[in-house]
Amino acid sequence: MVDAPTAGSEENAADAFLQGGPSLRNASGPYFGSYGGRWMPESLVAALDEVQDTFEKAKADPDFIAQLKDLNKNYSGRPSLLTEAKRFSEHAGGARIFLKREDLNHTGSHKINNVLGQALLAKRMGKTRVIAETGAGQHGVASATAAALLGLECVVYMGAEDCRRQALNVARMQLLGATVVPVTNGSQTLKDAINDALRDWVSNVEHTHYLLGTAAGAHPFPAMVRYFHEVIGEEARSQILEQTGKLPDAIAACIGGGSNAIGLFHAFLDDASVKIYGFEAGGEGVETGRHAAAISLGRPGVLHGARSYLMQDEDGQTIESHSISAGLDYPSVGPEHSYLADIGRVTYEAVTDTEAMDAFSLLCRTEGIIPAIESSHALAGAIKIGHRLTQGKENPSDVTVIVNLSGRGDKDVETAAAWFNMLDEEGHVKGTTLSTRKPKGPTERTNEAAVDVNEDQN
Amino acid sequence: MTEEFASKSAAAIDRAKAEGRAALVGYLPAGYPTVQESIEAGIALARNGADLIEIGIPYSDPVMDGPVIQAATTEAISNGFRVANVFDVVAGITAVTDAAVLVMTYWNPVMRMGVDEFSRRLAEAGGAGLITPDLVPDEAHEWIEASNKYGLDRVFLVAPSSTPERLDMTVKASRGFVYAVSIMGVTGTRTSVSSSAESVVARAHAAGAERVCVGLGVSNPDHVREIAAYADGVIVGTALVAALRDGGVDAVGQLTKNLSAGLGRAAAEA
Numbered sequence: 001m002v003d004a005p006t007a008g009s010e011e012n013a014a015d016a017f018l019q020g021g022p023s024l025r026n027a028s029g030p031y032f033g034s035y036g037g038r039w040m041p042e043s044l045v046a047a048l049d050e051v052q053d054t055f056e057k058a059k060a061d062p063d064f065i066a067q068l069k070d071l072n073k074n075y076s077g078r079p080s081l082l083t084e085a086k087r088f089s090e091h092a093g094g095a096r097i098f099l100k101r102e103d104l105n106h107t108g109s110h111k112i113n114n115v116l117g118q119a120l121l122a123k124r125m126g127k128t129r130v131i132a133e134t135g136a137g138q139h140g141v142a143s144a145t146a147a148a149l150l151g152l153e154c155v156v157y158m159g160a161e162d163c164r165r166q167a168l169n170v171a172r173m174q175l176l177g178a179t180v181v182p183v184t185n186g187s188q189t190l191k192d193a194i195n196d197a198l199r200d201w202v203s204n205v206e207h208t209h210y211l212l213g214t215a216a217g218a219h220p221f222p223a224m225v226r227y228f229h230e231v232i233g234e235e236a237r238s239q240i241l242e243q244t245g246k247l248p249d250a251i252a253a254c255i256g257g258g259s260n261a262i263g264l265f266h267a268f269l270d271d272a273s274v275k276i277y278g279f280e281a282g283g284e285g286v287e288t289g290r291h292a293a294a295i296s297l298g299r300p301g302v303l304h305g306a307r308s309y310l311m312q313d314e315d316g317q318t319i320e321s322h323s324i325s326a327g328l329d330y331p332s333v334g335p336e337h338s339y340l341a342d343i344g345r346v347t348y349e350a351v352t353d354t355e356a357m358d359a360f361s362l363l364c365r366t367e368g369i370i371p372a373i374e375s376s377h378a379l380a381g382a383i384k385i386g387h388r389l390t391q392g393k394e395n396p397s398d399v400t401v402i403v404n405l406s407g408r409g410d411k412d413v414e415t416a417a418a419w420f421n422m423l424d425e426e427g428h429v430k431g432t433t434l435s436t437r438k439p440k441g442p443t444e445r446t447n448e449a450a451v452d453v454n455e456d457q458n
Numbered sequence: 459m460t461e462e463f464a465s466k467s468a469a470a471i472d473r474a475k476a477e478g479r480a481a482l483v484g485y486l487p488a489g490y491p492t493v494q495e496s497i498e499a500g501i502a503l504a505r506n507g508a509d510l511i512e513i514g515i516p517y518s519d520p521v522m523d524g525p526v527i528q529a530a531t532t533e534a535i536s537n538g539f540r541v542a543n544v545f546d547v548v549a550g551i552t553a554v555t556d557a558a559v560l561v562m563t564y565w566n567p568v569m570r571m572g573v574d575e576f577s578r579r580l581a582e583a584g585g586a587g588l589i590t591p592d593l594v595p596d597e598a599h600e601w602i603e604a605s606n607k608y609g610l611d612r613v614f615l616v617a618p619s620s621t622p623e624r625l626d627m628t629v630k631a632s633r634g635f636v637y638a639v640s641i642m643g644v645t646g647t648r649t650s651v652s653s654s655a656e657s658v659v660a661r662a663h664a665a666g667a668e669r670v671c672v673g674l675g676v677s678n679p680d681h682v683r684e685i686a687a688y689a690d691g692v693i694v695g696t697a698l699v700a701a702l703r704d705g706g707v708d709a710v711g712q713l714t715k716n717l718s719a720g721l722g723r724a725a726a727e728a
Contacts, residue, residue, distance in 0.1 A: 038594065040592060312566065318566075
């Protein structure tokens, strides 16, 4: 790398920040400290340059900004709400938890912010076809949506394992006119879908834009995807000021590649009083090796065009990640997150499948909101930091925390039903056949209790 | 191109040139189907007419490879291939042949071992240098330093999409030869050689490259003959891997012999 700062200079960056040093906002890439860059085949460099050039010009073009603003408002439904989760807050040490409702956007997640921006860029570049990778299917659905809206051909690469986990989203993409290609290489998940999308891009780059769905990959993707998601944090910051009259004590988001997180974090990076937390997928537990916690347990390496924290073995082979959440099942992370971790501005922790599913259930039952399992990792994290930050506080409700509710959980209902043992041997929801149906009691139950009741019914 | 060291790859290409022909570069993955058999297949390449041998390191995320090479490298990994085995393969081939043996690798395995350590061990094994499909000179600071220290060739890629500025920069950063990608795409056999190949070679020569070899989609003697007319070397990969898969080491030898028949320029057989 050219100009790669040493570890020493990263410590200096942290010191400088604490002393009110240079802004951490608007980092343009290609490097974030020693992370990022362009570890890509030469064949794609010209295309990356074209994307970068088009993006820079668009950012400075009032017409483009107006077009994006209009779509965000009149198509996606922005600004998304900031909802105080009062009953949920009781389980977080009494801290006031506010949910940034990206789940209410059109298509049901934050992903729409980025795809509208990039699809507009694709049009500006004269491309007629977009390709995308998807894990949970959220980015694939969002890409198919933007392609339909703007009249672009759309092909989505999706791991065969993820197609199985998220069959409903496959159908949604097909209904929207996209072609879904199941990827059977490697671990058949998100990273392999990205590999196949890159192979497609290098072969069809003349008329195709690769609509990468997260703030990772080669320059300019990390900075560009962040730019399109910055609206999340900007809205949240002014909404919390309006609702509480002060900045939050902490903000939290889940991290797969890290696009919803960097979108929320960006507006708060220079607010030194705001603690920032990213929650990675701890899978079955970080000690089991079956997880997707790249920052917590990985080491720097290059994958898909960027140097960043990476789950890899002694040989530099990528280790397959594991998470109940397809959208977090990625063995690396956006390079800006690696930098923010190293300088200590953001704290990254792992949340297990079990913790995430407990938080999923809790939000359903306390707030009437079914969250995406991805976002449930952030909710579980918020419970932890709520307890931590209110410790010893006379008035815990002085503590405020914003959680990015990055997506809605409709797509996850089947996974959740299986997790909570709500299905019979044939995969049907228990208690839905005439012979076993009987009225349910009004009492609130724990998950275990609910399961017991269902078993009694059979 | 910088030539502070006697480049093994350049010497091999120049020997072919002195015989009035282009050089043949054959690719096979290390450890496929086993480490020992990959050494035998490499020796068969050299004994049947390959001037340079490209040994690929099987990697979990080979974004520049098509299905045939992906399947072979995946099998090598599941058969227990470890990155350090590549040095055994290189040493095993260089011990008994005169071919220049380069390693083709995605960058993360090198970075993980340590660029200096990897380079030192490659040089010790008698390797000529590295071909780096996902490392552009812009990110190659550490590799340029290590390759200078150990006298290894740096083979970077140029593509039909490379701008004149990038082509110039890449040619200057390369040593041994420049790898011209014939088409926009990944490895795999194709029915014909793209017409863009000739213009990439001409542009690389014009930028000062003394030796330019063409790869991607080259699979039969007709392709070899066509490319040998304007390039300094012809790179064949997928077809050889398929031969090894279907017919073992003997089939690799036979295909190499057939391919090398296409190397002569016009009627000037040596």
